[in-house]
Each structure stands twice: as C-alpha cells, then as structure tokens.
Amino acid sequence: MNVFKKCYCRIYQFAFKAALPLFPYREPELVSGFSEVPDILKRNRVSSVLIVTDQGVYKLGLTKDLEDALNANEIKYVVYKDTVPNPTTDNVEAAKDLYVSNNCEAIIAVGGGSSMDCAKGVGIRIARPDKPLGHFAGVLKVHKKLPLFIATPTTAGTGSETTLTAVITDAETHHKYPINDFPLIPMYAVMHPEITYGLPPFLTATTGMDAMTHAVEAFIGNTTTQKTRAASIKAVKLISDNIVTAYSDPTNHDARNNMLHAAYLAGTAFTRSYVGYVHAVAHSLGGKYGIAHGLANSVLLPIVLKEYGRHAYKRLALLAHETGISDAPSNEKAANAFIAHIEDLNKALSIPEKLEGIKEEDIPELAKTADKEGNPLYPVPVLWDAKMLEKIYRLVMK
Numbered sequence: 001m002n003v004f005k006k007c008y009c010r011i012y013q014f015a016f017k018a019a020l021p022l023f024p025y026r027e028p029e030l031v032s033g034f035s036e037v038p039d040i041l042k043r044n045r046v047s048s049v050l051i052v053t054d055q056g057v058y059k060l061g062l063t064k065d066l067e068d069a070l071n072a073n074e075i076k077y078v079v080y081k082d083t084v085p086n087p088t089t090d091n092v093e094a095a096k097d098l099y100v101s102n103n104c105e106a107i108i109a110v111g112g113g114s115s116m117d118c119a120k121g122v123g124i125r126i127a128r129p130d131k132p133l134g135h136f137a138g139v140l141k142v143h144k145k146l147p148l149f150i151a152t153p154t155t156a157g158t159g160s161e162t163t164l165t166a167v168i169t170d171a172e173t174h175h176k177y178p179i180n181d182f183p184l185i186p187m188y189a190v191m192h193p194e195i196t197y198g199l200p201p202f203l204t205a206t207t208g209m210d211a212m213t214h215a216v217e218a219f220i221g222n223t224t225t226q227k228t229r230a231a232s233i234k235a236v237k238l239i240s241d242n243i244v245t246a247y248s249d250p251t252n253h254d255a256r257n258n259m260l261h262a263a264y265l266a267g268t269a270f271t272r273s274y275v276g277y278v279h280a281v282a283h284s285l286g287g288k289y290g291i292a293h294g295l296a297n298s299v300l301l302p303i304v305l306k307e308y309g310r311h312a313y314k315r316l317a318l319l320a321h322e323t324g325i326s327d328a329p330s331n332e333k334a335a336n337a338f339i340a341h342i343e344d345l346n347k348a349l350s351i352p353e354k355l356e357g358i359k360e361e362d363i364p365e366l367a368k369t370a371d372k373e374g375n376p377l378y379p380v381p382v383l384w385d386a387k388m389l390e391k392i393y394r395l396v397m398k
C-alpha cells in the first residue's frame with residue numbers, strides 16, 4: 001500500500017478510536033426465553049409482529065414456542081422463513097413487504113446471523129423507505145430509529161444479537177456489504193442455549209470459530225479498549241474450553257451455554273473494536289460464491305494471522321498469555337503457539353485447511369472488494385492493499 005493511503009487509513013482509524021467514548025453504544029436487554037416476549041411487546045403497545053427466520057430453523061420447530069406464546073396472548077404475527085445463508089436484498093424486500101401488508105409494528109428474528117441480519121435489513125427499510133439498502137453500506141448512514149427489534153440467536157456465532165452490523169448481499173451483483181450504525185443494535189436478545197442443541201456438528205464448529213475470529217480480530221486491532229480486550233480474552237477462553245464438547249456432545253447444556261455467552265462477548269468486542277482482513281476476505285467469498293461465513297472465517301483465520309507475521313506477534317502473544325494458551329516468554333513463540341492452537345482446534349473440528357470453489361480469474365475483483373471493505377475502516381495490525389490481499393485468496397484456495 002502506498003504511503004499516502006497508509007496515512008489516510010491510520011488517520012481515519014485514529015479518528016474513530018478518539019470518538020469511541022462519544023458514540024452511543026448500548027447492549028440489548030437479555031431475556032432468557034420466549035415466554036417473556038409477549039410482555040415486552042405489550043409494554044411497547046405492539047399488536048402485530050414479523051418473525052424472520054429460515055427454512056432450516058423453521059422446519060426444526062424452533063419458532064414454535066414463540067408462536068405459542070404470541071397466540072396465547074392474542075398477538076398477531078406473520079412468519080418470513082425464506083432467509084438464505086448470506087441473506088440478500090431480495091430476502092429483505094420480501095420480508096419488508098410482509099411487514100407492511102400485515103401492519104406489523106415489531107420484528108423478531110429467530111435464527112443465525114443470516115436471519116438476524118435480514119431482520120435488521122427490514123428494520124432499515126421500514127425506518128428509511130426513501131433509499132435502497134445498498135445506500136446504507138458503510139458506517140453511520142442509517143440515522144433513524146428502527147422498529148422494536150428482538151433478536152434470538154440459534155447459532156453461537158455471529159454475535160449479531162449485540163452488534164450494530166447487518167451484512168447483506170446484493171441479489172444482482174453478489175456484492176456482500178456490512179451496514180454499521182447504532183440503531184441496528186437489537187433492543188432485546190433472547191438467550192436460550194437449548195435452541196442451539198440441534199445445530200449440526202459442522203455448523204457448531206464453523207459458527208463457533210466465527211465467534212473466535214471476532215474475538216481475535218478485535219483483540220489484535222488498534223482500536224481496543226480495556227473492556228473489549230477483556231471480552232475478547234474471556235470469549236477465546238470459553239470457546240477454547242467448550243467448542244469441542246459442543247461439537248461432539250450437542251446437548252451438553254454447559255458447553256452450549258458457554259458458547260452462546262462467548263459469541264455474545266465476542267460480538268460486544270468487535271462491534272466496538274472492529275474486525276480485520278479475515279472478515280473482509282470472507283465477506284467477498286460469501287457474496288461471490290455463497291461460501292458460508294463461519295467456514296470461510298475458520299479456514300482463513302490461521303492463514304491471515306500467519307501472514308500478519310511480526311506485526312501481530314506482540315498482541316497475539318498477549319492473547320496467548322492472558323488465555324493461558326502459551327507461557328512462552330518470546331512474543332514470536334507465544335504468537336505462533338496461539339496460531340497452532342487455532343489450527344489444532346480446526347483439526348479437532350474437522351474444518352478443512354483450504355476452501356473449494358475460488359477461481360483464479362475472480363481473484364483481482366474479490367481482492368478489490370475486500371480492500372474496499374477493510375480500508376480505511378478496519379484497524380488491522382498491518383495494512384494491505386488489493387494487490388497484497390490477492391495473496392490471501394491464493395493461499396486459501398484449493
């Protein structure tokens with residue numbers, strides 16, 4: 001990256017860091033089950049809601065307890081269940097039309113990051129019907145309050161239940177972009193570990209390593225605070241101690257509960273301290289080829305950390321020391337032990353070392369997309385331009 005762009009990126013990131021204490025961050029109110037939802041709706045004078053989910057979650061009956069609670073309290077609802085992984089602008093428009101035609105006044109998401117982000121997209125379109133969704137890509141462009149929004153994560157996972165982000169894919173261009181603004185932080189999050197019991201092992205593994213990626217990228221960036229560093233450390237410890245159990249013993253309550261908590265903590269960390277190039281590259285792959293977000297991140301994480309090299313040694317070593325993953329006194333050794341720990345977890349979870357489906361001829365365009373997402377926003381340990389990002393695609397492609 002040329003020196004002018006480097007300066008621009010670092011000044012931009014510094015400005016966001018300096019403004020951090022002034023930003024209106026908040027966290028959702030946590031509730032432990034759907035039985036509490038009708039009272040929340042009544043308190044907010046809501047009589048009709050849109051439930052946003054996907055076919056897999058719906059078919060497993062994971063919205064049934066919510067529907068029963070709404071029926072018992074005579075609250076009308078309509079279900080949008082066609083959200084796809086890497087949710088699209090078409091999903092958002094179709095769900096928004098249901099919201100409007102049923103006179104809904106609130107949105108409840110039941111699902112992974114895809115359903116939660118689709119629901120956030122609906123909220124944006126309701127609050128800002130004047131503009132298409134793509135207009136809000138980037139930071140601080142939504143401005144207006146969304147309708148009451150309750151998020152129920154069914155993966156442990158994205159942390160979308162506490163973040164100010166929605167990641168949406170343009171149905172026509174396949175460009176996947178994050179929208180970041182404070183009104184997107186859910187008002188309530190239903191944290192119910194039993195709802196994740198049926199998450200298949202491979203999805204448990206990859207969505208859990210997505211949460212690991214949030215914690216690590218937030219920790220090694222330049223925009224951390226004491227609070228986000230502490231959240232990242234706790235999340236890394238919880239994931240390291242519980243992910244293999246959740247993978248091999250899906251109904252283990254403690255492991256599922258700890259994973260849900262870890263994903264939430266990692267969400268609180270990265271929503272303030274940002275992610276890095278792992279996410280920028282993963283989003284481009286999700287948009288172009290539909291590669292699942294968790295899978296892309298878990299495979300990319302050790303590759304990108306290795307490429308950061310000496311620029312990330314000090315912070316990775318600190319993370320390794322604070323989590324007890326390594327006590328090596330040399331930063332280089334401790335950092336490499338941390339990367340080896342991630343590789344060991346990936347192996348234990350049968351996560352592949354490479355990603356299938358990436359085409360050489362697409363790489364320059366993919367790298368440009370990742371460059372546009374990551375720079376200047378992400379406060380990464382070392383800045384890479386599109387040319388340097390191309391290398392990451394070649395390292396990860398099968």
Ligand SMILES: NC(=O)c1ccc[n+]([C@@H]2O[C@H](COP(=O)([O-])OP(=O)(O)OC[C@H]3O[C@@H](n4cnc5c(N)ncnc54)[C@H](O)[C@@H]3O)[C@@H](O)[C@H]2O)c1
Nearest residue numbers: 056057085112113114154155158160163165167198199293
């Ligand atoms: N908003 C944010 O802050 C944020 C952060 C990271 C990622 N994301 C986005 O979130 C999306 C990925 O979300 P995800 O990883 O949670 O997966 P997902 O929502 O795409 O779900 C993946 C699959 O898991 C199934 N599933 C979900 N919960 C289940 C359960 N309890 N039991 C059985 N099956 C279940 C779904 O049916 C689906 O087929 C991506 O688009 C990504 O970009 C958003």
Ligand SMILES: [Fe+2]
Nearest residue numbers: 158210214297
């Ligand atoms: Fe993620």
